[in-house]
Amino acid sequence: MTATNDTKPAPSMSMSADAPATTTDTGAPINATPYADPQYDVPSIMAALYGDGILGLKGAFPREWVAKLDEELAVLYRAALARPGGAVGRGTNRHYVEIHPEDISGFLDLVTHPWVRTVCECVLGPNYKVVEIGFDVPNPGAKDQPWHRDFRAGEETLVDRRLNSLAFNLTAVDTEEDMGPFEIAPGTQWDDPSEYDHGMFPPQSLYPRYQARAQRKYPKMGDISVRSALTIHRGTANVSQKPRPVLVLGVDAPGAGHDAWHDLQLTRGYYDRLPQEVRDHLICRVVDELEPIMQGHTIEGLMMGDA
Template structure:
């Protein structure tokens, strides 16, 4: 049974089991009310300031086609928050679908502005093997989930401001088969509307796209990436300042795949430009 304490939804082990089952079956689950509004407000204010700074830095933003950008978040307050990247609800779902040690590899924001368009339908990761080599039962691929994206919006996500769109179940189909089913309408491209505080956990192998933001306000969506400890993820990175890193419990340090530096750089050159497969 879901309870709400202080405005934050509390989930039982049965609830977490259900979310994990949805994730395995559909490639996505949405968990309402994980974060309180105060936290979202703090992140929104800090993000707006950061985005303005990055706009004025050469290479400070990664282009995501027309009027859409990606930026890596610095590991500073309020973004460096164990109650977010190691949130018990999120970890409870991840631990039910990752059957080995996993690491966090990414923390950034995807933000479409007015003038953005539909992205090409894509995946964020290549499969472990070619589609022809992956083990299958019928037309379903049985490779377990080995990477996950955790998203949460800093504003309400509506039909007008660029909702994330995904075709459920395509994470277990060969890419071309999934694209055919989407094109024929057999599997719809579904929009996911969210409230501030909601969390989406999804497989980056599922076919998806960004949709147009038709409003005059940006739609920032935080993305945190987690992967099996053995997966090579060269396009995304975390950089932590040494004093903060050393203040973390050992289990959290082990969960973060990061570069540890004495002082965080003042400027960030975005390298996560190629993102579609």
């Protein structure tokens, strides 16, 4: 029996997310955006995501917290690889695995982090919805991906110039140069996709544009970033002997519709223990027993080969 809840630059990051808040003479922070945490600067957040398309916060979580996450992801990865359809290919020696929130111990810490909530509310509005949690693993031998978007841009972006979804990334390891760091071309979330294959893959004639703008990211354990998945990006070749797992949290503005590609499930007991302020931001199925996820967000152009 199921029920549905569907109410509607730091060195390793794009830019700093911790601009000081303005204060009164008594030292109390002045915040004209009631749902934003006053320790974070709303104009800086908006400028980064509407400008470069990516923003980072260093040291958001303790390294011990991330080390536990790394252990949990390793167990989940082995289980996914052993299950038909459990891991989706993202190119040579790369996989994406969608998981259940209660599969990891830190889900509540993640979605209630004041920076995560502030970014979501500022960019997507106070009724934002968490629609996805999973992880990417570029393994040793992973090759350069082709430049791409994670999905097609809609009219709200192409015409209205509005972002209606965000992807948060949290590395489970310290990223080193040989581990295939994430590479992004800032500002390209607004690029015209009329020549893109499937609306997601730019032609190679545009590669010089992205290579000229490219920034590689080297986050450490505890750092978190957020980006528009429409900003042109790719994973680079992992020539090390170490995997580079990265947790992914997908968040939509109301009506964005990306929940159709995912299957966020929570057991009744877990769901009931969550604070109401968290439940209000979930599009999920509440189930008696967790079911294997049939992953719907495949990216065919990544499964068919590398750059």
